[in-house]
Amino acid sequence: MIPAAFEYHRPTDMAGVLAVLEEHGDDARVLAGGHSLIPMMKLRMAEVPHLIDLQDVSGLGGIDVRTGEVHIGAMTTQTEIIENAELAQVCPILKEAALQIADPQVRYMGTVGGNVANGDPGNDMPGLMQCLDATFELVGPDGTREVKARDFYEAAYMTDREDDEVLTKVVIPAHGAGYAYEKQKRKIGDYATAAAAVTIVSDMGKCVQASIAMTNLSDTPVWSEAAGAALVGTSLDDAAVDAAVSAMLGDIDPTQDNRGPIEFKKHAAAVILRRAIARAWSRA
Amino acid sequence: MKDEVTTREDRVEALGGMGCKRKRVEDARFTQGKGNYVDDLKLPGMLFGDFVRSPYAHARIKSINIDKAMAVDGVVAVLTAADLEPLGLHWMPTLAGDKQMVLADGKVLFQGQEVAYVVAKDRYAAADGVELVEVEYEELEVLTDPFAALESDVVLREDLQGDGNGLPDGAHGPRKHHNHIFYWEAGDKEATEQVLEEAEVVAEETVYYHRTHPCPLETCGCVASMDKVNGKLTLWGTFQAPHAIRTVVSLISGIEEHNIRVISPDIGGGFGNKVGAYPGYVCSVVASIVTGVPVKWIEDRMENLMTTAFARDYWMDGKISATKDGKITGLWCHTTADHGGFDACADPTKFPAGFMNICTGSYDIPVAYLGVDGVYTNKAPGGVSYRCSFRVTEAVYFIERMIEVLAIKLNMDASELRKINFIKKEQFPYKAALGWEYDSGDYHTAWDKAMKAVDYDGLRAEQAQRVEDFKAGKTRKLMGIGLTHFTEIVGAGPVKNCDILGLGMFDSCEIRIHPTGSAIARLGTISQGQGHATTFAQILATEIGLPADSITIEEGDTDTAPYGLGTYGSRSTPVAGAATAMAGRKIRAKAQMIAAYLLEVHDDDVEFDVDRFVVKGAREKFKTMKEIAFAAYNQAIPGIEPGLEAVSYYDPPNMTYPFGAYVCVMDIDVDTGVTDIRRFYALDDCGTRINPMIIEGQVHGGLTEALAVALGQEIAYDEMGNVKTGTLMDFFLPTAWEVPNYETDYTVTPSPHHPIGAKGVGESPHVGGVPCFSNAVNDAFRAFGLTHTHMPHDHWRIWKTANELGLHG
Structure with a gap:
């Protein structure tokens, strides 16, 4: 648990960050809350000759609730998400999910940007962002570009972000829908055995819009378009929910680990999704 | 000094003796982060050790190349079995009568086994050195199932094969197979099987109790310091049995026992994990002897879970x-x-x-x-x-x-x-x-x-x-x-049937009463969180009539504590707690003689009462234990040696x-x-x-x-x-x-x-x-x-x- 030697950079603005990234390419990594990267470095599973600490870079924090959308700076911590009353009004699922991430000590340090940018399939925020159809803002040498969360994840730890880019912001449409983040885990601090993010909009007793994403059931988060579609137009009768669960099971691809074999994970995923749908519908 | 106004209940309460909810005296330092654990120890010139460990569960070692590791700035030495062999320390005895490799001697038998020990001027250089030790392995068939192991042709312990004339006995008798260690039985097999055969009802089940691991918050570690001037070795470590460690170190190193001082400082939980002797201890001692400076070894969480106990x-x-x-x-x-x-x-x-x-x-x-x-x-x-x-x-x-x-x-x-x-x-x-x-x-x-x-x-x-x-x-x-x-x-346990490596499992307590009526008691046990400093003082307070708050309990330093077998198996209170009470009673017996002398009555005419000896039938005449302690040191009493001390080695009857x-x-x-x-x-x-x-x-x-x-x-x-x-x-x-x-x-x-x-x-x-x-x-x-x-x-x-x-x- 002793990392290899590295150079520590602590720039104060984005230009400084980009300069180090440009100079060192994939030998450099940015550090946000450090809860994924630092353990990897200590295990010597990630070699990072140049570590760029983002904590002094201005303009990367803050939660900005605007009309119809929420802007969350990459360095915003999970605790800040949990404690922001305005955010809890317009996008309550964020708080519900953040409270299920790790433990209070970790949440004081762990950031939204780090959680979504690292590409760890166990992280909770990527699936949530896909469910909410969030957009990630990336800053690089050629300026700023936006990528949909649903297009961002390629494989475990592989994302659309280039080595010389920094994820600076998450923009989330205000959902105004029934919602639920349901997670089964073995213990506090664990990644999900299965987790589901669900939003449902209802009108006159019918579902008019639904979005479903699953966490830690594939090498990327899984936004199951078909699962959401199976609910739309129904009053969430058993057949509709069965169809959504069935569609979701077709989209996930879990692997065996200490949490259990594939068969169990699929079963748990179905149970968790049913519970999430029921709770979201009760709030819709 | 006279306190006739207080009631007997007041005096009992003032002692803080047995049965009361005395607050833990250890907690003031533990809850403030002021504990003193082995990794807190920093000595001048101290080096740091770290292990190269096997990635394979069963493999032959073809070669070990340390050149690149030695080239790392700060790396002082890299020890392998070949370096320990001339000292006879490449293997060590286990507590079970078997022997264990200190560093891999030709092969490895489990994942995480210690292969080489890198010593460096700082912890980072040691880890860098570990990365660069080149070990060539030849993988062997792995046996993880004990039932399959007893059927397999694969020999795990080639060192126990003997000279070809049959399988030599193990430490506990004959072995049935080359992967078999011992067969041990109790009770009456034949009679039991007959009862089962004739029984009205028989229930059968296979019950597997899975492998797990004690997981103290503090992992295992030590600091070894060989003083080449006076020839004394001091070994600080997370030892649940410091005296046993001293004896074992003496037996395997040849250093005389009086030249070895083992110290268990504060220990962050043991749960059995810190009873045994580990390669890290032996390598650190050797490294300190070789380099002449202190060497620290602290295992990380993964090493703890994978390798120790x-x-x-x-x-x-x-x-x-x-x-x-x-x-x-x-x-x-x-x-x-x-x-x-x-x-x-x-x-x-x-x-x-x-x-x-x-x-x-x-x-x-x-x-x-x-x-x-x-x-x-x-x-x-x-x-x-x-x-x-x-x-x-x-x-x-x-x-x-x-x-x-x-x-x-x-x-x-x-x-x-x-x-x-x-x-x-x-x-x-x-x-x-x-x-x-x-x-x-x-x-x-x-x-x-x-x-x-x-x-x-x-x-x-x-x-x-x-x-x-x-x-x-x-x-x-x-x-x-x-x-x-x-x-x-x-x-x-009773020495007649309980020993570890021949060391009888008695325990001990040594008490010194100071002239002003406070005391220090030293025991052969060592708290890892059990609160001995609190509870043993309570036992003594009740036994000798001095307040628990006036009694210091000290454990874990073999230069000062009496010999004992340490703390595990819930043995501290049954064995060392008994020794404490018995030593306390020796103090009380001498105090009775002193009290009788001071009160000018016969020994049998005084009796113990909470915190004093009183004259039978005239309870207003008494001497408090505090007064007796002062007299013990400062008054010439015919026929009685000065001082008030006692030691008890307790061998429990059951x-x-x-x-x-x-x-x-x-x-x-x-x-x-x-x-x-x-x-x-x-x-x-x-x-x-x-x-x-x-x-x-x-x-x-x-x-x-x-x-x-x-x-x-x-x-x-x-x-x-x-x-x-x-x-x-x-x-x-x-x-x-x-x-x-x-x-x-x-x-x-x-x-x-x-x-x-x-x-x-x-x-x-x-x-x-x-x-x-x-x-x-x-x-x-x-x-x-x-x-x-x-x-x-x-x-x-x-x-x-x-x-x-x-x-x-």
Whole structure:
């Protein structure tokens, strides 16, 4: 648990960050809350000759609730998400999910940007962002570009972000829908055995819009378009929910680990999704 | 000095003696981060050691190249077996009479085995050096299954093959196969098998107690410092038995024992993990001797989980016979014990399976047999007693599962079956079929109190309703009621049958009373969180009449403390606690003579009263212990040497047998396998209670570790011998989140042979807790045809049970 030697950079603005990234390419990594990267470095599973600490870079924090959308700076911590009353009004699922991430000590340090940018399939925020159809803002040498969360994840730890880019912001449409983040885990601090993010909009007793994403059931988060579609137009009768669960099971691809074999994970995923749908519908 | 105005009750209270909830004196420093642990030690010029470890579970070592590592700036030395061999230190004796490689000698036998030891000027350089040691391995066939190991042609321990004229005996007698370690038995096999054959009812089950690991917050480590000027070696470390470590270091290094000083500073939990001797200690000592400067070695969490001291890994085949109406007639158990690559179990020499022969439990079983086969596999060595006396948790888990299995076979209530078979109060002292003589007990009283406290009949009625509701589709949650009545055997132990490596398992206390009436007492034990500085002072306060707050308890420095075998197996109170009381009584005997002299009466005319000696029949005439202490040093008393000191080495006449009655009420979500512990009631009888608050804390801690083991904590291997649970991500360590509210209760049945009647309590809740949690899980599925399912009961295994019973539709 002793990392290899590295150079520590602590720039104060984005230009400084980009300069180090440009100079060192994939030998450099940015550090946000450090809860994924630092353990990897200590295990010597990630070699990072140049570590760029983002904590002094201005303009990367803050939660900005605007009309119809929420802007969350990459360095915003999970605790800040949990404690922001305005955010809890317009996008309550964020708080519900953040409270299920790790433990209070970790949440004081762990950031939204780090959680979504690292590409760890166990992280909770990527699936949530896909469910909410969030957009990630990336800053690089050629300026700023936006990528949909649903297009961002390629494989475990592989994302659309280039080595010389920094994820600076998450923009989330205000959902105004029934919602639920349901997670089964073995213990506090664990990644999900299965987790589901669900939003449902209802009108006159019918579902008019639904979005479903699953966490830690594939090498990327899984936004199951078909699962959401199976609910739309129904009053969430058993057949509709069965169809959504069935569609979701077709989209996930879990692997065996200490949490259990594939068969169990699929079963748990179905149970968790049913519970999430029921709770979201009760709030819709 | 005279204090006639205070009442006797006031004087008792002022002592802070036995029975009071004295606050832990250790906590002021621990809660402020002011503890002094081995890794806090910083000595001038100190070097740091780190291990190159094997990635393979079984491999031959073709070559080791240290050139690149030596080229790292700051690396001072890289030790391999070849460097240790001239010193005879490339292997070391284990506590079980086997030997273990200090550094890989030609091959490795488990993943994580120590291959080379890098010594560097800072911790980072040491780790960099480890990365650059080049080891060429030739992989060998891996054996992780003990049953397969006993059939395999693959020889794990080539060093034990002998000269070709048959397999040499092991430390515990003949070996049946080259991967076999020992066969050990207790009881009467033939008579037991005959009873089974003729029995009206026989229940059979294989009960696996999985491999796990004690996980103290502080990992193992040491600092070795060889002073070449005066020839003295000082070894600070996380040792649960500092004197035993000193003797072992002396025996294997040849350094005379008076030139070795072993110091256990504050220790952040032990639970058996810190009883054994590890390669890190030997390498650090050698490195300090070679370099002439201190060398520190601290293992990290992964090293701790993967290499130092596993626990359990017992496959227990059981048969239990009874009459149709539930009177048990016999118990048969054969255990296959997976000991890993070296037999490093920490058991008394004559007991290679520890006190597994307490497995007749709390029950009056007329005839029994226990046989244990120890087996080598490609797993880490250890076999320590994780928060239990030697293999007692295995024994109690076995019998408490077999009782449940028998209850199912008899279609009988499991509480009723226990009550029919408990050893009765009037049967104590009770000679058990497997050899032990239980000193005392009152099981029916404890059990009835527990059943009443939880409203057992009400719980069963609720459970029956739940089953109906489940079958009717009204709920997806089942309810389990876990019962356990455990009997422990702790306080090892009588020197006539308990020794480790020939070291008798007595313990000791040495007391010095200072002239102004305060005292220091030193013991051969060492607290790792048990609160000895608090409780031993309470014992002494009551025995010698000086306030506990005026008594310093010191342990862990072999230069100052009397010889003792350390702290594990709940032995501190039964053995060192007894020594403390006995030494205190020697103080009191001398104080009585001094008091009589001062009061100008005959010795027999004074008697002890709380904190003083009073003249019989004239209680207004007295001398306080404080006054007596001053006189002892400063007044010439004819025929009495100055000073007030005493030492006692206590060899207990018997073990102690704490017991308890536990109940767990659990809800189980059959669809996800998630458990919810609704209630946990723990009644403990540890004899005389020294400090109820510390007892309660010990019970909470022990139950929490029991919950961990029962519900998920394991060291699991894949078929290649890779450890799958090497970090706290996968190794379950419960936090406040996972822990239920515990209800504690007690009865008091003092030990008849212990000077103060105390029996020890630190491990009872673990020993009793594991079967209680497990029985609750099993019980939840009893109505659906389950007889037994193995621990750990994590989500997916519970789900699998439900699935196999057809509960998922």
